[in-house]
Amino acid sequence: xxxxxxxxxxxxxxxxxxxxxARNLPVGLYNAISEKLLSAFGSVNGSPSPNLLRExxxxxxxxSGAKVYQQIxxxxxxxxxxxxxxxxxxxxxxxxxxxxxxKNWLETEYNTAIGQAQSATRWEQIExxxxxxxxxxxxxxxxxNTSDICSSLDGxxxxxxxxxxxxxxxxxxxxxxxxLIQHDKTDATAIGITSKEEADRATxxxxxxxxxxxxxxxxxxxxxxxxxxxxxxxxxADRDFAKENFGLPIPNLENVFTxxxxxxxxxxMFSEVIAENSSxxxxxxxxxxxxxxxxxNIRLEATSSLFKEYNIxxxxxxxxxxxxxxxxxxTSYGYIERIRAWQDxxxxxxxxxxxxxxxxxxxxxxxxxxxxxxxKSAVDLVxxxxxxxxxxxxxxxxxxxxxxSKNVPEYFKEFFKDLAxxxxxxxxxxxxxxxxxxxxxxxQISLGRYCDKNLNxxxxxxxxxxxxxxxxxxxxxxIGKLIDKAFKK
Numbered sequence: 001x002x003x004x005x006x007x008x009x010x011x012x013x014x015x016x017x018x019x020x021x022a023r024n025l026p027v028g029l030y031n032a033i034s035e036k037l038l039s040a041f042g043s044v045n046g047s048p049s050p051n052l053l054r055e056x057x058x059x060x061x062x063x064s065g066a067k068v069y070q071q072i073x074x075x076x077x078x079x080x081x082x083x084x085x086x087x088x089x090x091x092x093x094x095x096x097x098x099x100x101x102x103k104n105w106l107e108t109e110y111n112t113a114i115g116q117a118q119s120a121t122r123w124e125q126i127e128x129x130x131x132x133x134x135x136x137x138x139x140x141x142x143x144x145n146t147s148d149i150c151s152s153l154d155g156x157x158x159x160x161x162x163x164x165x166x167x168x169x170x171x172x173x174x175x176x177x178x179x180l181i182q183h184d185k186t187d188a189t190a191i192g193i194t195s196k197e198e199a200d201r202a203t204x205x206x207x208x209x210x211x212x213x214x215x216x217x218x219x220x221x222x223x224x225x226x227x228x229x230x231x232x233x234x235x236x237a238d239r240d241f242a243k244e245n246f247g248l249p250i251p252n253l254e255n256v257f258t259x260x261x262x263x264x265x266x267x268x269m270f271s272e273v274i275a276e277n278s279s280x281x282x283x284x285x286x287x288x289x290x291x292x293x294x295x296x297n298i299r300l301e302a303t304s305s306l307f308k309e310y311n312i313x314x315x316x317x318x319x320x321x322x323x324x325x326x327x328x329x330x331t332s333y334g335y336i337e338r339i340r341a342w343q344d345x346x347x348x349x350x351x352x353x354x355x356x357x358x359x360x361x362x363x364x365x366x367x368x369x370x371x372x373x374x375x376k377s378a379v380d381l382v383x384x385x386x387x388x389x390x391x392x393x394x395x396x397x398x399x400x401x402x403x404x405s406k407n408v409p410e411y412f413k414e415f416f417k418d419l420a421x422x423x424x425x426x427x428x429x430x431x432x433x434x435x436x437x438x439x440x441x442x443x444q445i446s447l448g449r450y451c452d453k454n455l456n457x458x459x460x461x462x463x464x465x466x467x468x469x470x471x472x473x474x475x476x477x478x479i480g481k482l483i484d485k486a487f488k489k
Contacts, residue, residue: 001102002368002444003032012094015075016087022073023241025065030248031471034064035366036106037224040113041381042365048121050298050385055222056117057382063224065248066231067109069238071101108174112225115171116218123169123219126182130160135188138168141177150178152205156194157183164199169217172210259297263287266296270303270324277307280349283321288356291326295385299326299354302386306393306467310487322349328357334392338401347405352396355388363448371439376448377465377476390467394460397487401456415486416455422482423458426475445473459483 007028014020037060041053048056075094084090126136140146140154149172158164160182170178183191194202207215212228225231234242260266271282287296328334334355340347359376364387366378379387400416402408426447433442451461459479465472466480 001032001036001106002366003029003102007032008095008098012075012091012098015072015094016079016090018079020072021076022069022238025068025072025248027248030064030068033067033102033106034061035471036368037064037110037113038381039365039367040110041117042361042367043114044117044121044361046118046121046125048117049124050294050382052120052124052219052222053384054382056120056224057380059223059225060113061248063229063231066229066234066242067101068248069234069242070231071097074101109225112171112174115176116224119170120218120222120224122180123217126160126180126219129182133182133184134160135183135185135193136160136165137181137183137188137191139179139181147173147176147209149173149206149209150176152202153178155191156199156202157188157191158194158199162199164203166217166220167215168203168206169219171218172206172214176214260293260300263293263296266293266300269300273300273304273307274322274324278312280312280322280352282324282352285324286327288327291356295356296326298385299389302389303354303393306390309489310393310397310483311489312396312398312487323351325351325353326356327353328355328388329353333357333359333388336392336395336399338399340401340404346407347402349396352392354392358385358388366443368440368443370443373439374443374446374448376450377446377461377469378448378473379465379468380470383468386468387464391460391464394463394483395456397459397463397483399456400454411486415482418482419459419479420455422475422478423455426458445475447473447475 011020011026011029014026020026038057041048041056075097078084078090078093078097081093084093126133135157136159137157138153138155140150142151142154153168153172156164156168165180169180170176172178213226215228216223216226218224232242260269267285267287270285274280274282291299332353332355334353335351336349336353337351338347339350361381361384363375364377364379364384365381366374376387398412398415403413403416426445429445430442433439433445447458447461447465451458462476462479463483465476466483469476472480
């Protein structure tokens with residue numbers, strides 16, 4: 001977890017002197033826990049839908065708030081313990097509780113987040129394929145470590161829509177290794193379809209053994225941790241406080257615009273939002289047929305938000321109609337095409353390709369256990385589909401090539417001068433981490449290998465993390481604040 005010893009010391013001192021308590025929770029600890037748990041999504045095989053990622057992320061944020069509340073509550077109780085006579089004694093006891101929550105239990109919760117997210121992603125696949133494969137079989141790993149819960153369910157074969165799967169899908173306990181196997185009717189009949197009596201008997205067998213928080217279906221419920229988790233058990237006096245997400249700044253994960261109802265309408269909305277918020281005029285729009293309407297709307301929302309928030313490069317305009325594209329190529333997720341007109345020496349945008357593909361979760365997720373190097377800067381998983389659009393918008397804002405234009409404002413020159421200084425500082429610190437083989441710190445400050453290409457990509461990767469990560473690293477913040485200063489409306 002990305003939480004330093006200095007932060008831990010400040011946390012314990014704050015609880016001891018009363019400045020941190022169950023009603024004034026530490027946002028830094030909340031960010032560190034939610035970041036750790038969200039990084040679990042990067043280990044999921046398959047492609048969960050944007051909506052599923054959004055809902056699972058919301059659940060992680062709320063759960064992280066509940067976890068912070070409970071440990072602060074537990075540590076605060078020590079301050080009133082008559083047996084604790086000094087800060088030194090308090091600190092020792094407080095550290096023991098901190099370690100229990102944020103080392104022992106957090107590791108189990110991290111593994112649970114991987115398993116539940118994997119199960120939810122798998123359930124989406126099951127739903128998509130149930131017309132061809134309408135039956136499911138519960139499959140347990142049978143060895144000396146198999147739990148009584150899983151052995152009771154092993155082999156149960158029922159239709160996908162049977163209510164049995166509402167409460168009996170993996171995970172059914174911590175570190176559950178079970179899976180669901182899909183079958184067509186012929187194979188299911190050959191295996192033997194479980195009778196209702198047998199299914200009810202299996203459910204009854206495990207009800208007393210299974211913890212309530214595992215009674216459900218993460219794909220249907222869209223949850224990693226249910227409300228039955230002990231973290232959500234709060235004193236009556238704090239229940240209203242808890243309803244407000246434990247007083248912590250859970251990011252707004254909902255679209256704040258009216259989505260298009262069709263791809264045709266989306267084309268019109270792209271053109272309108274760009275024309276209304278810049279000097280560019282879209283002449284034609286081409287959208288990859290592989291994109292769903294939901295995916296198009298995610299890109300439309302990001303485009304709308306960014307064009308409304310920022311002024312594009314002051315040296316750019318659309319001399320002719322700009323071609324807007326949402327289709328990645330074999331060599332590029334997206335790109336911005338510029339031309340320099342020989343007639344007047346000005347730089348113009350001719351094509352804007354906001355892409356149809358985006359990076360893998362592993363490429364854009366900060367994982368403190370990962371000792372390699374990410375290819376791209378880190379974003380919240382819920383924002384993964386917006387990454388290519390946001391990256392390319394940074395190139396619309398401006399590139400070093402725009403400095404070739406005939407009329408370049410002084411502040412635009414200063415922007416790239418300041419950006420180059422940030423990059424120089426970044427490269428120095430990154431190289432120091434590599435020399436010292438400190439990959440944990442390297443990944444904390446890294447904007448990914450792609451940003452090493454040039455100053456333009458450094459700017460775009462930093463901006464992408466700044467806009468799409470709820471806790472951007474220090475260099476993403478420096479780049480983002482510099483862009484805000486130069487381009488924000």
